[in-house]
Amino acid sequence: MDYSSSRKQLHIAMFPWLAYGHIAPYLQVAKFLAQKNHHLYYVSTPKNISRLPQLPPTLCSNITFIPLSLPHVDGLPPGVESTSELPIHKVPYLKKSFDKLETQLTEFLERSPQIKLIIHDFAPHWLPPMANQLRINLVCFSIFNASTNAFFGPPSEILGGSRKSPEDFTVVPTWMDYPNNIAFKLHETVSHKECEDIVSDFERYATVLLNCKILTLRTCYEFEPEALRVLSKIHQKPIVPLGLLPPPLTSVDDKGDENWEALKKWLDSKQEKSVFYVALGSEVSLSQESMHELAFGIEKSGLPFIWVVRKPPLVEEQFAQDMIPPEFEERVSKQGM
Incomplete structure (x- = not known):
């Protein structure tokens, strides 16, 4: 990727998973890049886009919202477009519907040859072949911190390495070679199975990790220096911390409330x-x-x-x-x- 000219405006698509804890940080990153005079195409479903806060007037010309209609799948209640509207055992239906966005996203990108970069989430395991065909580079943005990502390990481990049972995830992995106690509790690993689709979250994430050019994270060097070091070692690609991205402080107008x-x-x-x-x-x-x-x-x-x-x-x-x-x-x- 030749981004040597700091004055060159980039055209970047943003594609978060359908959960507000993902959608909101992606908008924060989009706003930051828009402030640098890049043009962002924020891709999501109409209902999720409507939940986002209004953009500052100075950024409206640099952020374009691209609504994609969420396809129907059996088992997904009508009108549902995010995880917050579902009990955990119905989230797999949302993932099935999300995967069906591939056709609409492909059509949009084919109509938008100026887009040369997609910042994406863990879920679109089908994105790499499409991006490769369209000669678009991929940047994975994980909303999780460096310690969590380091715990997952390299893609080879995520796809089926030494950890076979839920109990295997309750101990600190060997590659985290610094003092820490980072591990799942057993009930956490067991309960997560309820929201798994045929394509597991591990398979989704490992696939996009293998194919992205850069991994960006919601963290900073001051907070997690050792975890960032481990991530650089196991992934052998640029690891870019974006900061903690706390929600913006908004003034509360309490008149009449x-x-x-x-x-x-x-x-x-x-x-x-x-x-x-x-x-x-x-x-x-x-x-x-x-x-x-x-x-x-x-x-x-x-x-x-x-x-x-x-x-x-x-x-x-x-x-x-x-x-x-x-x-x-x-x-x-x-x-x-």
Whole structure:
């Protein structure tokens, strides 16, 4: 890749996996590159693109959103376009649908000969042959940090090396030759099988790793120098840390928002550093039993709290209400929100 001219504008496609924890960091990278006067083509589905924050006016001319319609597959509920809308056991259907985007993406790239670089995620194992035919270079951007990527190991190991059983992933691998305790817990390796497609995540990631020119990561040298060293050694290709990419701070306009006014007033009545905040993000869906255990633990602590409860995906409203123990809200009405 001849990128010697720093003044040359590059035309780059961005292609994240269909999860907001992937989509948002990819947009941050796109905005950074757009600030350097490169042109970005952000490829995703219409619903996911609509969830993204509005671009600053100064970047609108350098970022083009390319919506691809998510093909139907049996088992995927209508209108679903991201992992946050699905229980984990239905994610394989989303991966099947994602793989069917190959045709639309190929057609777009064939119409866009100016694109010479694709920054992509772990999932499109079918992308390398297409990119090779169109003479487009690939850059893999992993939203995971260097330690996680180092734990996975080289592609030969990911595709079926020494680790055969879930228990094998609960120990630190030999190639991580520095003091660390990085390993999965057994329940993590077992539960991940629920979201696996016929093409495993390991096979997907190993395939794109083998074929990318550069591996970029959500980390920095100050945070993970040893893990970055190991990655350079096992992959034998440029490893580029992009920083930690925290979410941008946004100003909150609370005028006219009664919910925020009530929350702010309640927080102001508490001592500094006395309130604990419980939120599991947009991807984690606990069982009713686990939600009840969490609720009882919060109640028993006696501490003031704010608990953000998300309706489980594909669950009817009346059943969603049962995720919280009966009369819990009444019992903790003076303790938290």
